[in-house]
Every structure is written in structure tokens, then in C-alpha cells.
Amino acid sequence: MEKSEDIRNRIKSIKGTRKITKAMEMIASSKIRKAQHRINEARGFIEGIENVIMDIACFSSTVADPLLAEPEIDNKVLLMGVTADRGLCGGYNVNIIRLIEKMIAALEKSQRSVTLEIIGTRGKNYFNYMGYKVARSYENMSDYPKFLDAREISKDLMSRFLSGQANRVFICYTKFKNPAEIYPTVRQLFPISIYESEIPSNILNSKNLEVFIDRFGRNYSSEGNLNSGADKVMGRSRGTVDTLIGGRVCRLRPEFIYDPSLQEVLGSMLPEYIYSVVYGILLESTASETGARMTAMKTASENADEIINGLTLMYHRARQQQITMEISEIVSGFESFNVSAD
Amino acid sequence: MSEKEKKEKIRITVITPEKRVFEGYVDYISLPSISGSLGILPKHMPIITKLKIGILKLxxxxxxxxxxxxxxxxEFFGxxxxxxxxxxxxxxxxxxxATxxxxKKKHDITQEITEETKKVIQAIAGLTTLKK
Incomplete structure (x- = not known):
């Protein structure tokens, strides 16, 4: 058995670690409240923009925009992965990195070239280490993402999509439901399609990813669309706003006045929508990271407690054993002294 | 405010991505639309407009x-x-x-930064192609 001194030192060091994990847990739990609040605010904004776009889509479904157009050639894909800047957050980074890898594999299997962009130091380091070519990486924003950051990122993505450097843009991020339920998710950013553009993680496996990619490879706009029948009759062009309706029932409303013009309103509305979506994605990822860190640190603190309990027991046993040994040594020494005195 | 009074008024929300700035019932809205100042009273025709930098009066x-x-x-409807x-x-x-x-100042600064960053990125891209 170990010496009681050694065990005491181990207990001391574990108590130190426990203090750190406990502190990290408390920091994460206070941060997560703020993060949840920010998500709710951003969701309100996104919903507002979605509603306005829906109103436009319901009444003027023939208006087209390049951001909505399905690509004719579809072989270049830009994949954006959102990871954390720091570790110690349980399976958060591993799960999202695994999803990105699966996505790359599925895209390459379908004969598409993939450009990889990464947000977050962890992901960047991993993909560089594994030999993937990371075209661009953004760092130092997983702690407190700002709207301007989101705008810069989405502007860059948008210009690449419009210039034809990428025919399709996907983003892999972690969806936040509550601190215990976070899901790695894939979402299509460009061409814009508001509904059914996400797949939840509970059906995420390589086969489903291929189906997901394949579905977008076809003319997705005419599927499950209220106006799909009319599409065929009127021969509407691709990339019109009715791709956004996606099976939702339009509320009956009179026609709108557009100032300055419908095309211009839509043209400025769609980028705004993408900025806010990317902002929402960054916020959700941050909240998921904090949630994962909180859970991980909670488990770590509990484990530390368990180890300390076990070690304390062992320490007492060792100490008692030592005392027993010392007593028996004294007694036997005394006995031998008595024997020799006789 | 009674239900009847509410029915006569416009319910307006002012939302930014970071927070909900204002929410409430008003009688009249004046807003800086891109093509000039615009006044909205209840029963106005549904309208969607672009806004420029300016003051919204409720x-x-x-x-x-x-x-x-x-x-x-x-956006205004109903x-x-x-x-x-x-x-x-x-x-x-x-x-x-002053507002x-x-x-305008903040807006300009962000514009400048993005323009500058773009220029730097372009310059770096140019240099890397030259290097190759």
C-alpha cells in the first residue's frame, strides 16, 4: 500500500483540479444564460425577416434573385465548419469535426470538389494536422460572436457563391436546444431555401448525408411546393422566390406596396437574411460550446469528488495501518526488553 | 389600454439582431424610407420599404x-x-x-474597415499568385 503521505499529496492535487473544474462549470453556467438570451433575440429578428420574405414570396412568387437560383453546374461546394476556439468542452469539437469529415467524404463521393473553411482554432488545427486544405479560417470569435463578424463571413461566402467559385454553400454547426441537448447539424446557406434546409443529427449518418446532398442536387424548388403545379403550366424560371414557400400555406393578404421596388427590396432583404442566419448559427454554436463545457465540467467535478472519497478512505486505512505497525513495533520492542531484563 | 383602444392602434416592434428595442402600440409612425420620409397611420395599405439611416418617430x-x-x-400590414x-x-x-x-459615423467606420480589409486580402492574394 502507498504511504499515507503520498496519498495525501494526491488528494491535495485532485482537490486543486476540482476547484478549477468547479469554477469553469460556474463560469459556463453564468455564460449560458446570456447566450440563451442572445439566441432568443436573434431568433426574433430572423423570424421577422423570414416572415417578410414569406409575404413577398406569397404574392410575387415570380420575382427572381441570383441568391435563390439553383446552380446549373453543381460540382463545386464550399463547406463551412463551426468549431470552438478552446477545448475542455466534452465531445463538442469531436462531434462537429466528425460530421464535417463525413460531409466531405459524402460530397467527394458524389463527384464534387470541396473547399473547406473553418471557424475556430480547434477545427483549424485538426484539419491542418490531418492534411486537409483549409482555404480560410476565422478565429477568436467563438467566445462572443458579433453581428459584424457574421456579416463579414457571410459577405465573403456570398461573393464566392455569386462569382461561381462555389455552386453551393453548406455550413456545419451545432444546434442548441438546451445545455444537455445539442445537435451537430448541416444547413444549406446558398442557394437560399428557408424551409427543409437542415437535417437534424438524429438521422445523421453517411447514407443520410448522401441522400441530403442528392436531394439538393435535383431541382429542389419544385418539390413539395404549393405552386409546383402552376410552375409547370406557366414555365416559371428557376430561382424565383416561390422556392422559399416550401409547402407552407400562405395567409390571404392584399398586395403590398414596395418602396423603391420589389426587386430592390428583395435584393437587400436576402443578404440581410443570410447575415442574421449566420449570426444565429454563430450564437447557437457558442451556446452549444458553453453548454457542452458546463456538462463536461460538471461530470469532471463529480468524478473528482468520487476519486477524493476513494482516496480519503485509502488514506485513513494507510494511516491506521501505519499506527498499528508502530504500536506493534513498540510492543514487541518492549516485550523483548522485558524478556532480556528477566 | 383597453382592447377596444388597442384595436384602433398600430402594434409596432423594432428589432435588431442583438435585441428587441421597442414594442408597443402607437397611433402614428414616421419613418426614413429610402425614397423619403413616410408617414403611416392605421389602415394604411400594406407596405414593405427599405430604410436609410435616420430617425423613426412613433x-x-x-x-x-x-x-x-x-x-x-x-413592413406594415393589417x-x-x-x-x-x-x-x-x-x-x-x-x-x-447627434444620433x-x-x-453614420459607426456605419462609415465599419464600411471603411471592410474596404480596407478587402484591399489587404486582395493584395495578399496578388502576392501569393506572384510568388507561385
Whole structure:
């Protein structure tokens, strides 16, 4: 058995670690409240923009925009992965990195070239280490993402999509439901399609990813669309706003006045929508990271407690054993002294 | 406010991505639309407009609230109005000009930064191609 001194030192060091994990847990739990609040605010904004776009889509479904157009050639894909800047957050980074890898594999299997962009130091380091070519990486924003950051990122993505450097843009991020339920998710950013553009993680496996990619490879706009029948009759062009309706029932409303013009309103509305979506994605990822860190640190603190309990027991046993040994040594020494005195 | 009174008024929300700046019932809205100042009373025709930097004036029972908005969109239909803007500051009547100046200043700075960053990125890209 170990010496009681050694065990005491181990207990001391574990108590130190426990203090750190406990502190990290408390920091994460206070941060997560703020993060949840920010998500709710951003969701309100996104919903507002979605509603306005829906109103436009319901009444003027023939208006087209390049951001909505399905690509004719579809072989270049830009994949954006959102990871954390720091570790110690349980399976958060591993799960999202695994999803990105699966996505790359599925895209390459379908004969598409993939450009990889990464947000977050962890992901960047991993993909560089594994030999993937990371075209661009953004760092130092997983702690407190700002709207301007989101705008810069989405502007860059948008210009690449419009210039034809990428025919399709996907983003892999972690969806936040509550601190215990976070899901790695894939979402299509460009061409814009508001509904059914996400797949939840509970059906995420390589086969489903291929189906997901394949579905977008076809003319997705005419599927499950209220106006799909009319599409065929009127021969509407691709990339019109009715791709956004996606099976939702339009509320009956009179026609709108557009100032300055419908095309211009839509043209400025769609980028705004993408900025806010990317902002929402960054916020959700941050909240998921904090949630994962909180859970991980909670488990770590509990484990530390368990180890300390076990070690304390062992320490007492060792100490008692030592005392027993010392007593028996004294007694036997005394006995031998008595024997020799006789 | 009674239900009957509410029915006569416009319900307006001013939302930015970071927070919900204003929510309430008003009698009259004056807004800085891209093609000029625009006034909205209840029963106005449904309208969607682009906003420029300026002051949004909300009048409720004679009391005016001024909100500085920095670009965005305004939608009105039925009795519901929605202002979606990147940034909004609630301000006083005397500070209107200062608010506009501040919104413009911040806006310009971000524009400058993005232009500068773009130039730097382009320069770096040019250098790397030269290197190859």
C-alpha cells in the first residue's frame, strides 16, 4: 500500500483540479444564460425577416434573385465548419469535426470538389494536422460572436457563391436546444431555401448525408411546393422566390406596396437574411460550446469528488495501518526488553 | 389600454439582431424610407420599404418616441408594423442630429474597415499568385 503521505499529496492535487473544474462549470453556467438570451433575440429578428420574405414570396412568387437560383453546374461546394476556439468542452469539437469529415467524404463521393473553411482554432488545427486544405479560417470569435463578424463571413461566402467559385454553400454547426441537448447539424446557406434546409443529427449518418446532398442536387424548388403545379403550366424560371414557400400555406393578404421596388427590396432583404442566419448559427454554436463545457465540467467535478472519497478512505486505512505497525513495533520492542531484563 | 383602444392602434416592434428595442402600440409612425420620409397611420395599405439611416418617430397619444435606425426594412400590414434594422438607438428629440451623426459615423467606420480589409486580402492574394 502507498504511504499515507503520498496519498495525501494526491488528494491535495485532485482537490486543486476540482476547484478549477468547479469554477469553469460556474463560469459556463453564468455564460449560458446570456447566450440563451442572445439566441432568443436573434431568433426574433430572423423570424421577422423570414416572415417578410414569406409575404413577398406569397404574392410575387415570380420575382427572381441570383441568391435563390439553383446552380446549373453543381460540382463545386464550399463547406463551412463551426468549431470552438478552446477545448475542455466534452465531445463538442469531436462531434462537429466528425460530421464535417463525413460531409466531405459524402460530397467527394458524389463527384464534387470541396473547399473547406473553418471557424475556430480547434477545427483549424485538426484539419491542418490531418492534411486537409483549409482555404480560410476565422478565429477568436467563438467566445462572443458579433453581428459584424457574421456579416463579414457571410459577405465573403456570398461573393464566392455569386462569382461561381462555389455552386453551393453548406455550413456545419451545432444546434442548441438546451445545455444537455445539442445537435451537430448541416444547413444549406446558398442557394437560399428557408424551409427543409437542415437535417437534424438524429438521422445523421453517411447514407443520410448522401441522400441530403442528392436531394439538393435535383431541382429542389419544385418539390413539395404549393405552386409546383402552376410552375409547370406557366414555365416559371428557376430561382424565383416561390422556392422559399416550401409547402407552407400562405395567409390571404392584399398586395403590398414596395418602396423603391420589389426587386430592390428583395435584393437587400436576402443578404440581410443570410447575415442574421449566420449570426444565429454563430450564437447557437457558442451556446452549444458553453453548454457542452458546463456538462463536461460538471461530470469532471463529480468524478473528482468520487476519486477524493476513494482516496480519503485509502488514506485513513494507510494511516491506521501505519499506527498499528508502530504500536506493534513498540510492543514487541518492549516485550523483548522485558524478556532480556528477566 | 383597453382592447377596444388597442384595436384602433398600430402594434409596432423594432428589432435588431442583438435585441428587441421597442414594442408597443402607437397611433402614428414616421419613418426614413429610402425614397423619403413616410408617414403611416392605421389602415394604411400594406407596405414593405427599405430604410436609410435616420430617425423613426412613433407617436402614441401625443407622446413621441424617437428611435435612430441604421438601414434595414419596414413592413406594415393589417395593424402590425415591424422594423428590422441592424442597429437602433432610442433617443430624445434634442439628440436627433447627434444620433444620426453617431449612426453614420459607426456605419462609415465599419464600411471603411471592410474596404480596407478587402484591399489587404486582395493584395495578399496578388502576392501569393506572384510568388507561385
Amino acid at each position: 407617436v402614441n397619444e401625443g407622446n413621441a418616441t424617437y428611435i435612430g435606425v441604421c438601414r434595414g426594412h419596414f 395593424k402590425i408594423a415591424r422594423v428590422l434594422t441592424e442597429r437602433a438607438i432610442i433617443t430624445a428629440y434634442e439628440d436627433r442630429q 444620426i451623426a453617431e449612426l
